Structure formats: C-alpha cells, structure tokens
Amino acid sequence: MTATSLMTEPKPVEEAPIDKDWWRGAVIYQIYPRSYQDQNGDGVGDLVGITSRLDYVADLGVDAIWLSPVFTSPMKDFGYDVSDYRGIDPIFGTLEDFDRLVQKAHSLGLKVIIDQVISHSSDKHPWFAESRQSRTNPRADWYVWADPRPDGTPPNNWLSIFGGSAWQWDSRRMQYYLHNFLVSQPDLNFHNRDVQDALLADMRFWLERGVDGFRLDTVNFYFCSLGLESNPVVKPEDFNASTAPAVNPYNFQEHLYDKSRPENLDFLKRLRALMDEYPGKTTVGEIGDSQHQLEVMAQYTSGDERLHMAYTFDYLGGVFSAAHFHKSIAATEAAAPDGWICLAFSNHDVVRHVSRWAAHGQEAAFTRLAATLLMTMRGSVCLYQGEELGLKEAELAFEDLVDPYGIEFWPQFKGRDGCRTPMVWQAHSANGAFSTANRTWLPVPAEHLLHAVDTQDGIDGSVLEFYRALLRFRKAHPALAKGSIMLLDAPGNLLAFEREFEGDSLLCVFNMGEAAATFPLPAGMAPRDAGCPGVTTSPTAGGIALEPFSAYIGLL
Template identity: 75%
Template sequence: MSYFAPESRQYVHPEDISPAARDWWRGAVIYQIYPRSFQDHNNDGVGDLVGITSRLEYVADLGVDAVWLSPVFTSPMKDFGYDVSNYRDIDPTFGTLEDFDRLVEKAHSLGLKVIIDQVISHSSDRHPWFAESRLSRTNEKADWYVWADPKPDGSPPNNWLSIFGGSAWHWDGRRMQYYLHNFLTSQPDLNFHNPAVQDALLGEMRFWLERGVDGFRLDTVNFYFHSQTLQSNPPVRPEDYSASTAPAVNPYNLQEHLYDKSQPENVEFLKRVRALLDEYPGSTTVGEIGDAQHQLEVMAQYTSGNDKLHMCYTFDYLGGEYTARHFAEALRMTKEKAPEGWICLAFSNHDVVRHVSRWAPHGHEGRLTNQAALLLMTMRGSVCLYQGEELGLTEAEIAYDDLVDPYGIEFWPEFKGRDGCRTPMVWHAHVRNGGFSAADRTWLPVPAQHLAYAVDQQDNVANSTLSFYRAVLRFRKEHPELVKGDIEVIEGTPEGVLAFTRSLDGRTLFCAFNMSTEPVDYDLPEGLSPTDAGAPGSDGQLTGTRLSFGPFGAYIASIS
C-alpha cells in the first residue's frame, strides 16, 4: 500500500518515509500567523495570503519548523473566520485557492510545514448544511446540528452557557426548537453523534491534506460532543473555580462543564481523525482544550497512545501565573496525569492578552521577555510562537470605537476582548501602518507604541528581542534533549526559583530560572556539577555550588 506525502503531493511507499519525517512535530516550534494582521498585499487594510507568502523568508529565518494559519476559509466573519460557511474554499478577503497553493509551495521550499486551523465543532449559520437543517425537522440534514425542544414554559432545555455570553441555546422560529451554540448565536454546533456529520467533516479535512497541508490545529477540540441527556451542568465548587477558560467576569466559569463538552464519545472520533492523518505520514494534529477543571485529564485522554491526537495544548500555560510555584506544579501534573501525552506549549496566541503585558512587572519587561523565551524553549513539548512575540510586542490598548471582537464588545470594559493581541504586525517603524498595509485604514489600528518594536528596528541588532529569539531557537536545535528529551522538576528550590533537567541519550541539561523581581542565591543539590552550556540569556553566576541570579535571571548548564 502506498501513502500520500503532503509536502510533495505524491504517493510514496511506507519504507520511503523516514521515522524523522513522520515524527517532525514532536518538539517542533510552530509559528502562528493570524492572517488578517500579518501582511496586506492588496492594500485593503486586511492581511492576505499573498502578503503572508511574501514574508515567509522572515519566518524561516527565525528558525521555526512550521507555520500555523488561523482560519482562511469562506466566512461571514462574525468571529473573523472561526465561523466557516464553506470548508473547501478561501474567503475572498484572503485570496484564492491558487494563492493558498502558492503559499504552501513556498513554505515547503523554505523547509516550513503548514498547519491550518480546522474549526469543526461548529459552523457558520450561513453554511448550506445549517440552512437545510433549520428548514424542517424531517429534512436530510435535520439532525446535523444540535436541536432540542423547549421546556414546557418555553425556556431553553437546560442551563448551558455560551462562552460569548448568555444562554448556549437560541430559538429558531422555523423549527420551533432551540439550537446549541457554544459561542456566537451565528455559530451553531454540529451534531457529532450523527455518523454522517463525522464522515462529512473528515472529508473536508481530506480535501486540505490532498492540497498539501501538513496538519491541523483543531479548534475547541473537546467541544465536539455534548451529552445527549441534555442534563444541566452543576455549579463549580469554590475550590475548583478557575478563570483560565473564560475571563473572570464571565459567568461561564461558575459551572462545572460536565455535560456540554469533554464527553467520552469524543475519543472514538479522534481515533477516526488519527486514522485519516495516518494515511498521510508526516501530517499532524494540535488540539485546543478549553476545560478549566479537567484540562490535563482531557489532554491525557486525547494524546495517549498512537491512535488519537499527536499533541494538545491547554490553558495551564496560556492563562496561569508567571511564578515558579505555578510552573513547577504544571510540569509535575502534566507528567503525572499525561505521562504518555505530548503537550504543545504556548505563552501567547490570538485569544489571550500578550504574555509580556500579562506577566511582566513594571520595569522588568525586557528581562521577563527574554527569560520567558528561554523557559518556553527549554520545557518539554512542542512550542507555538505567536506572531510579534519574537519582537516583544505588548498588548495594544484599543479604543471602544475601534473594537471589532464580539467577545470584547459583550463584556466591555471589564474584559476588553481579543483585539489587543490581534493588531497588525509591524515591519517598518517609519512606513505607513508599520509596513503592514498602505490602506488609509486598517481593520484594527496599528498601535503607535508598537512601531519602536518593528522588525527593521531589531533585525541584526545584537541585543534586540528578535535576535534573542533567533539565538534561543538555534540553541534549542543544537540540543536534542530540549527537543525530545525527558523532564524532571528539581525539588527544594528557593522561593521564586524553578529548576528542572532535560535528558536524552546520556546528555542532560540543567535549567534554572529566578522568576521573581529579587536577586536569589541557590545552593545546588549535592552531586550536581554543571558546566555553563552557553545558552543565550543564561546570566546566572556559579561560585562553587552556589548559583546567584538577578531578577528574572536564568542559568542553563550541561551535567556530565
């Protein structure tokens, strides 16, 4: 039997595909591109595929392994592409299928894999499937979405909530029923309990694999199935309360989401996804898990063995505190609850406040930025970098009149939404709109304060954040133990210090971080004889067995 190789778009024999080519994703660094904000080629104020293609050399020069494109499918853009109305075409905002093919070809020529966002838990209400489903209770696609009768008093069937605010149920006067939407009312949930829906969605994924993509980032992967009993969720216990999935002002956090997501049936569907991907050796999946109370358990279920997802990411690192205690606990719990799983680590993305603004105390922005980069590249897992992270971009302040994110508009002003992390990339400090676009107005404004961080202000500048990221990426690739090695958290460190080892094939690196604003001395564990490994940002001073750090200092050393 022959297999399809996405990169070459040719069918090859299994013995011609090396283990390294199949396993490239394990420990890879993936650069997330938010297409609306990366590069505008046609000067309409919105980024596009041709613009992205023109900047791929920059991405490759960073030293990353792959790009992840947020959705570019046909969409009414109520949620900026996360509401898909045609899974097999490119929205005219971004270009054409031919533009997409040229992007993939260019990326592959530069040694970059291409991962695309696949949003299948829900579609747009403009999708033909939903248009047919809502016509009657008896048509061919009547049960392709989640429909339910009202309670006798006309109220929704249960207490499930939408992440974007209000009930997760919306009344439809045609069918005289409610339909489920975990997000906007214009994003109805597909009914994965229907095998025909699963078949159709797998067919949509195959379409892109045949076009040469190397994998999928699966949006809200634990939202695919709901409980068919439609049982109401219980309130969350105070000790289990977490605002990592939704902002603290959102009542969504007050429920324990036992019945509206993370259902056991999802595992069997993910096996079907993996079987499809296995027909395309070297392709991969990254699942997004949004489940504040059970995220590590869900990650373990979804990534254990070799028959489900390749990797997942949770909000432990995207939404948690920047403290040694938090990270040590997260690393321990990941190893304990998902020993066979593989995590994809990220500190920033298109849904959360940029991590420099989220974590850095005033006056320590530069040191925290560099330490966070080094920490991210030394923990166990694959890594996602979000565009502009390598420049040290901070969260932008967006005026209410400029907001476009429905999430922020709903919860303003306590939660300002996601626009602040989605502003256009800055390429040139002294060019209109930072070199992103020549349009009179861009879809989101280019923050004036970001211009000083532009690529042309940092490129080939020895002490710039951009140069630091490039150096850290090189260091990671030079040390296989950081890419695929085991991790062991070191106990008994002083307050504020995180320490762990990374080991592979007899090689071990010792990694220590002072994650506080105060200098710290650390007496190394007995028998540890490290030798400075020459990592960028490794500025701790070792005197005998005493390690001294400044605020947000780090020390990376080899252990013989």
C-alpha cells in the same frame, strides 16, 4: 562506439525519509492572517502577503507555521465561523494563492498547519441552511436541536462562552439550537455519523493539498450529552477563570454535559486513522476545560490512537511564578506521562504574555526569561506573531473594537483585539509597512512601531536576535526537543529542572522573582556553560547566583 551508447539513464532522486515525529519538540509560529501582511491594500492581511514574508519566518528558525482560519466565512468571529470548509475566503485570496503559500513554505523547510474549526459552523453554511428548514429534511439532525421546556424556555442551563444562553430559538423548526459561542455559530451534531464523515472528508481535501497538520479549535466541544442534562454549579474551591474571563458567568458552572464528553474519544480515533494515511502529518488540539483540562489532555494525547499533541490554558493564564509552573509541570507529567503538550504563552485569544505577567516593570529581562523558559520546558512550542519582537498588548479605544467578545463584556474584559493588531515591519512606514490602506482593520499601535522588525533585525541584544539565537540553541540540543524532564527542589521563586535525551543533559534554572536568589547545586552536580544566549551566570561553590528574572542553562 556511438554517442548514444555513452549516455546513461539518470539516477532517480532519492527522497528524504519522512520524519513522522517531526512535530515532537517542533517550534510552530502562529500567523493570524488578517494581521500579518496586506498585499492588496484593503487593510486586511492576505495569503499573498503571508507568502511574501515566509523568508522572515524561516530565518527566525521555526519548524512550522500555523495559520488561523482562512476559510470562506461571514467573519462574525473573524474566520472561526466557517461557511465553506473547502473554500478560501476572498478577503484572503484564492485556493491557488493557498497552494503557492504551501509550496513556498515547503521550499523553505517549513511545515504548514491550518486551523480546523469543526465543533460548529457558521449559520450561513449550506448544511445549517438546510437543517433549519424542517425537522424531516436530509440534514435535519446535522446540528444540535432540542425542544423547549413546557414554559418555552431553553431545554437546560447551558451557557455560551460569548455570553447568555447557549440556546437560540428558531421559529421555522419551533426548536432551539445549540451554540457554544456566537448565535451565528451553531454546533454540529457529532452523534450523527454522516456529520463525522463529511467533516473528515473536508479535512482529507486539505491533506491532499499538502498541508502538514491541523490545529483543532475547541477539540473538546465536539460532543454534548444526548440527555441534555443541566450542568451543576461549580464548587467555590474549583472556580477557575482560565477558559473564560472572570466576569463571564460561564465560569459558574461545572461543564459536565456540554463538552469533554467520553464519546469524543472514538471520533478522535477516526480522525487519527485519517491522519495516519498521510505519514508525517500531525494534530494539535485546543482544550478549553478549566476543571478537567489535564485529565482531558491525557485522554486525548496518550498512546498513538488519538491526537498527536494538545495544549491547555495552564500557561495562557494563571500567574508567572515558580510555584505555578512547578505545579503545572508536575501535574502534566503525572497525568499524561506518554502524552505530549504544546506549550504557548501567547496566542490570538489571550492578552500578550509580556503585558499579562510583567507587571513589575522589568519587561526587558522578563521577555528574555519567558522566552528561555518556554524553549526549555518539555513539549512542542507555539510562538505567536510579534512575540519575537517583545510586543505588548495593544490598548484600543472602544470605538476601535471589532471583537464581539470584547464588545459584550467591555470594559472589565476588553476582548481579543489587543493581541490581534497588525504586525509591524518598518518603524517609519505607514501602518508599519503592514498595509498601504488609509485604514487597517485594526489600528497599528504607535508603541508597537518602536519594536518593528527593521529596528531589531541584525541588532545585537535585540529581542528578535535573542529569539533567533535561542531557537538555534534549542535545535542544537535534542534534550530540549524530545527529552525527558525532571523537576528539582528549588527555594523561593526559583524553578529548576533537568532535561535529558540520549546523553544530551541540561540543567535549567530560572529566577522568576524580583529579587536576586541562589540555587544550591545538588551534591555531585557540576554543570558547565552551555552557551545559551543571554546567560552569563556561572556556578560557584555556593551554587548558582541569579539576578532577578534571569536564567541559567548548564551542561551536565
């Protein structure tokens, strides 16, 4: 017998089966790249910096990260104006830096979702540079162009979310082009099949590089009406300022013709077909439509032919009350019983929810209550960087603003800079250890330093440790990730519901008011402690007594 004969072929390593539904009930941590970690000292966050902090994100206990745009861009809207859908802007790094980030994230068990901004491009994109040259060039119809009215005015009354008309005159073509946002963000013409093909090819590029999904910016803005009809005036009873601030005249129109068009459904089928070529990939769409958002969400997420999930502005605005949440949950379940929502209280576009909702001053209790509510509602969850620290909206001086939206509507609307300030890692380091630069792209608020990661890491009772414990609790209960939800009758400012999945059943009760209250237990219900962090209340014969801004989670 020889030594060679004793050798055996190594057994192939069996790869774990792909969980195609990992996104259902997942917790996604949103990173705003400009503000997470600056590694090269220029005052702006970058991909290498994000990679260096992924251990912190994984330790938090989330399932995935969502990166706001890092594509090549002139940065008029800070990356939401893309000039190359396959390039990384040098301010963030290189494609190789991106690949290393994905590799590190995957090694830590984190999925990677990237922002895909395809309703419009930058006016610096080569497609638009060619399109605007003439009415006959190969890409002449790649953007939404229209002739003026006989008097030279725009073709209709459509408005830009960022202020003024949604139409901009171009002297070369002697036509107007559509821009739902900045003048420098011309809208792509999705009625042109070649445009769809090009955008889907760009998305395939990133799927091939290993990304796990896309967050689709303004997903309901892809198509406008070919007839270019003017929008009607919104009825007073339908006025809703959830898509745009109340001072923005954009709210005065019912947006029937400039977005949420039925033609979008066929394109979303094409997009889903692409995604299905890559098992385990996902999509989450942002739906900005204050008048029809539940209807649109149902259309976009029901079944398995369009988006996997979508989020609306129901909880990114509105009021923090049991009545509002009860109504929104009921409406969502009725409109899209087989759809899937992605829940978020804060993101890079809205005032941080602690500042938005905690006007009563009981911020410590409120922060924990809001986190517990977010983690127990039905849907997937998006957490926005710094939310796990309990950060409030930063108050910035006008001269520090860089957001064109805030500059346009100042001071009644201060824009989005207050929620985009740099992450704070160390309380006593320059710039909170975000950057070594003398000046960062937005200032680091002194108040935020009091809540830096190093002041909370490992500290019992801190907001950070509360979030970590809450995420562990969520993972331990399948009902919270994938279960059904049944609303219960509750008095006053109490919200109550049951979550259930394959025998895992939980009773969730929230006192969303400033006064103590009691939830009367339904006949025959006898919940017991579920071990949820921060919950100390126990049921008695008279029901469940809850202090202001507290929660009870019990096993059924």
